Amino acid sequence: MSSSEQHQAIVIGGSIAGMLAARVLANYFEQVMIVERDTFSLQPEARAGVSQSPHAHILLTQGYRIVSDLFPGIEEQLMAQGALEIDWLAECPVLFPSGWAPRLQSQIQSITCSRNLLEFTIRQQLSRIQNVHWLCASTVIQLVPDSCTAMLRGVLVKDAQGQMTPLLGDLIVDASGRSSPAPEWLKHIGYPPPEETIIDSGLGYASQYFRRPVDFSKDWKSLYVMAKAPDHPHIGALVQVEGNRWLTTLMGINRHYPPTDDAGFLDFARQLRSPIIFETIKDAEPLSTIHSYRATANRQRHYEAIKQGPGNFIGFGDSICAFNPVYGQGMTVAAQSAVTLDQCLKRQWMGGGGSIGPGFSRSFHRQLAAVVRTPWLMATGEDLRWPQTTGPQPDWITKMLQRYIDQIIRLNSRQSMVYQAFTEVIHMLNPPHSLFQPKIMMNVLAALCSRDPSCPNSVRTSR
Numbered sequence: 288m289s290s291s292e293q294h295q296a297i298v299i300g301g302s303i304a305g306m307l308a309a310r311v312l313a314n315y316f317e318q319v320m321i322v323e324r325d326t327f328s329l330q331p332e333a334r335a336g337v338s339q340s341p342h343a344h345i346l347l348t349q350g351y352r353i354v355s356d357l358f359p360g361i362e363e364q365l366m367a368q369g370a371l372e373i374d375w376l377a378e379c380p381v382l383f384p385s386g387w388a389p390r391l392q393s394q395i396q397s398i399t400c401s402r403n404l405l406e407f408t409i410r411q412q413l414s415r416i417q418n419v420h421w422l423c424a425s426t427v428i429q430l431v432p433d434s435c436t437a438m439l440r441g442v443l444v445k446d447a448q449g450q451m452t453p454l455l456g457d458l459i460v461d462a463s464g465r466s467s468p469a470p471e472w473l474k475h476i477g478y479p480p481p482e483e484t485i486i487d488s489g490l491g492y493a494s495q496y497f498r499r500p501v502d503f504s505k506d507w508k509s510l511y512v513m514a515k516a517p518d519h520p521h522i523g524a525l526v527q528v529e530g531n532r533w534l535t536t537l538m539g540i541n542r543h544y545p546p547t548d549d550a551g552f553l554d555f556a557r558q559l560r561s562p563i564i565f566e567t568i569k570d571a572e573p574l575s576t577i578h579s580y581r582a583t584a585n586r587q588r589h590y591e592a593i594k595q596g597p598g599n600f601i602g603f604g605d606s607i608c609a610f611n612p613v614y615g616q617g618m619t620v621a622a623q624s625a626v627t628l629d630q631c632l633k634r635q636w637m638g639g640g641g642s643i644g645p646g647f648s649r650s651f652h653r654q655l656a657a658v659v660r661t662p663w664l665m666a667t668g669e670d671l672r673w674p675q676t677t678g679p680q681p682d683w684i685t686k687m688l689q690r691y692i693d694q695i696i697r698l699n700s701r702q703s704m705v706y707q708a709f710t711e712v713i714h715m716l717n718p719p720h721s722l723f724q725p726k727i728m729m730n731v732l733a734a735l736c737s738r739d740p741s742c743p744n745s746v747r748t749s750r
């Protein structure tokens with residue numbers, strides 16, 4: 288490779304994870320090339336490569352904070368395009384299995400907007416970074432190995448005319464999403480593919496946009512009605528987004544898929560544990576068709592366990608760990624992964640004189656495994672409460688934790704302090720062990736000892 292090639296990073300896939308990775312890589316490499324099979328419109332619009340985009344996407348507070356750090360000024364740009372600020376405790380009533388959560392002012396804040404707007408705005412921000420370039424309408428079809436070292440030389444790219452061109456770089460980042468072909472690519476060039484763990488609760492989505500009436504005056508911006516194992520597998524979310532619209536997403540666990548016809552969709556909403564979403568949308572004007580999505584299994588590829596992979600190839604975003612999306616973790620974990628990438632590159636640059644060494648991939652993947660461990664346990668722990676969920680069953684530690692979390696969830700609808708601490712964990716602001724602080728443990732113990740486990744069920748949809 289020539290010296291200029293030594294300073295190029297290649298990112299496969301220009302969605303949220305790819306762009307966050309590119310933002311960090313731009314600080315370390317002379318050039319960052321994002322190869323994306325789609326082309327982009329000049330408006331925030333859905334595109335074929337991101338079939339999840341018509342569905343509600345919640346950016347958790349931790350993810351929002353990281354994205355705001357990576358792209359200073361993005362908050363203002365999002366708001367200018369119609370995104371709404373939201374205080375998740377004050378402005379999103381949640382119906383837990385035990386009842387409605389209390390509503391209180393908090394710092395657990397982020398934004399609500401469509402996934403299209405969020406991705407579009409990040410792309411606009413990234414376009415200001417001089418050394419980040421795009422190769423659109425181009426699909427990576429293979430990795431190009433180096434014949435002398437355990438490194439890659441680059442990737443093979445196929446353009447819209449079917450022409451194949453090698454693209455050389457000294458770090459290859461796979462951010463091509465949950466159906467990434469990278470394991471096959473690795474196998475093809477003689478490296479072992481990663482082992483996979485899949486835990487599938489059979490969750491299905493259906494989503495539709497509605498017009499929010501201009502005179503609508505309720506004091507919430509989103510609603511969330513949870514399932515209740517084992518008898519109520521239906522979930523509903525309604526999110527106010529730009530353009531004075533509501534995005535309603537209905538979900539069913541264990542293949543209780545929400546219908547995609549208007550009448551069936553409304554009927555499913557009516558059968559949620561609270562009729563509030565049905566009441567809100569029943570007379571509202573639909574602004575889109577109903578889109579469905581079913582590939583929601585938790586899927587982790589264990590790159591961290593590969594001993595002999597190419598030293599300059601890393602997985603990133605959903606390609607390495609895709610979660611059941613109902614927990615809203617994917618974009619925030621991608622943001623946390625960008626922070627990890629930054630830390631690893633900083634260390635590498637300090638120790639290795641500004642180049643990627645053969646041990647980089649292993650060391651990054653090990654650190655990333657630590658980042659995804661907690662969200663993975665949280666998502667799969669919840670999914671495994673449902674008897675039909677497939678995949679490795681929880682060990683006794685997870686089962687004990689589930690029991691403890693059951694009590695926390697039970698207390699959520701009664702105790703603001705517990706609810707706040709729980710939501711901080713969900714938004715990845717605090718680690719799960721923060722739920723074991725003495726104040727909370729005392730409450731859990733008191734609830735366990737109490738002879739009256741019943742919880743209030745009154746609908747707290749106003750403060």
Ligand SMILES: Cc1cc2nc3c(=O)[nH]c(=O)nc-3n(C[C@H](O)[C@H](O)[C@H](O)COP(=O)(O)OP(=O)(O)OC[C@H]3O[C@@H](n4cnc5c(N)ncnc54)[C@H](O)[C@@H]3O)c2cc1C
Pocket residue numbers: 299300301302303304305322323324325335336337339342343344345346347425426427428462463464465492580582603604605606612613614615616617618619621
């Ligand atoms: C229904 C649903 C709802 C979700 N809701 C939430 C939520 O509320 N909150 C949240 O944080 N996350 C949510 N997620 C997850 C979130 O969408 C992803 O975590 C996030 O988009 C990051 O994914 P990614 O960038 O790794 O991959 P993707 O977004 O899937 O993008 C992959 C990109 O790679 C491109 N590509 C693929 N193959 C190639 C190739 N060979 N060559 C070139 N380009 C290629 C694609 O065109 C695409 O642009 C949801 C996911 C789903 C499915």
